[in-house]
Amino acid sequence: MLFKSFLLLFFLFSFGISKAEESDCGISPSLERYKEYNQNRIFGGENSNEGDFPWYIWMYADGGKGCSGTIIHENWILTAAHCVNEAEHVTIYYGSVDWKIMKTQKTAALQYFVHPQYGASGHASNDIALIKLNGTLEFSDKVQPICLDSNVDSPLNEILTQCGMGSDFKKRNGSNTHFSHDILQDAPIQHINSSICGKNGKEEYICVGGVNHAALPGDSGGPLMAIRDERWVQIGVASTYSASNYEGESISINVKNTYINVSSYCKWIKEITENVVQC
Template sequence: MKVFITILALAIASASGAAVPSAVEKAVNLKDISGRITNGYPAYEGKAPYTVGLGFSGGWWCGGSIISNTWVLTAEHCTSSAESVTVYFGATWRTNAQYTHWVSRNDIINHGSADIALIRIPHVDFWHMVNKVELPSYNDRYNDYNGWWAVACGWGGTYDGSPLPDWLQCVDLQVISNNECAQTYGTGTVRDNIICVRTPDGKSTCNGDSGGPLVSHDGNKLIGVTNFGTSSCTSGAPAGFQRVTYHLDWIRDHTGISY
């Protein structure tokens, strides 16, 4: 018998109590939103200089990844109904960024049929606290990364129901096959554009981590964009990400970035 599990996107409304609009949920057909790095570890300053915080005008928080001097990659369920976003660069303490940029809706590109989005940012210079993460090359576009280890980082809650933490958290997770992931979520959710990780001992992405990076230990390449999990992030169920290799053409067509 198939076990049905409610899948939750991983954005979170701010403490102001503002509700996340239903349009934010449509890309993954969800009823609610949730998410956090659980049972991870505090990041040292400069560990993940490609990670940005995204504070949206509607009152919710997500993460993203710098992929060039002028582009950030994130999840569409974060951006789909946003009128604007403030990008926090080089923050280890969540709201104590090296600097911020405000971006209007005109500089947000939503995919439309997958839970991934681009944000065009003013040019930023790179240094040890603010830097890009490289995308996989076209030579890796058919690599499923099964068994690879990767690191996910974000400012999502650190336990079920927790507030957003102040300090950036990271967790090391192992990629699993889509067949294994589909045993939990079904093949209708786990398609070729999805990459999943195991979440042993309550270690997982889960509120506020949406859109954040999954970066391979080997080669330090961005292989996933945080998307979904279950209602309890410590349940041991897999966590799901958009598979970046699947979207290389789309990213190149909008940004010119390719390797």
């Protein structure tokens, strides 16, 4: 009996170690940088460094519509439903913060899964989708998955983090124009009351906002992140934004973003990926 007990303990211990090794997600140099920020301030966006957010991907649907997304497994991407809904071809770019490099590293979608209730209860409801890749990503310091967690909670006023390569605003010839970034941008942003985004009391949404920083066109599908237990955890998927008060040579703009709350969809993610991705 003692021998059997020893074998059982050995098996459980070994299994636990292997599971920990397999779940090496959410690790990057940007953890230290963001932990050092003054949490009483909101900072503007800045260029990301190589390897800061190795789960970030950029994608084009049908060759034109640009969106963001995240690596959650070597075969799976998480993004927004409106980025891939009714698309025939989706190309994914990854492995760098620099578009000049990223555009040389691409893969294709084998299949994508839009949430079955997308748009069922209003604009952008259940705006979440999964992409199964036509191949397997090779992980490195520049290609890594982000963590998901069904139990993660973000209190109001917490400073969260977003990143993307979407549009920005700049005043040119007296008018406000869009321009795109060639380098991945990241910035802290504050968790605000969901009623400000018109989503009062709806747990499937997370509302964030501030001045001169936000997820804008092209950032849809990208991550809203929090640091938990020395790892980055994705708590939201960028869905919609609203902006007002454009002023100045660069921008002075009040922005509100609605993110889809990932923890509300963990069961669906597990089902679609056939238990490969869990949170």
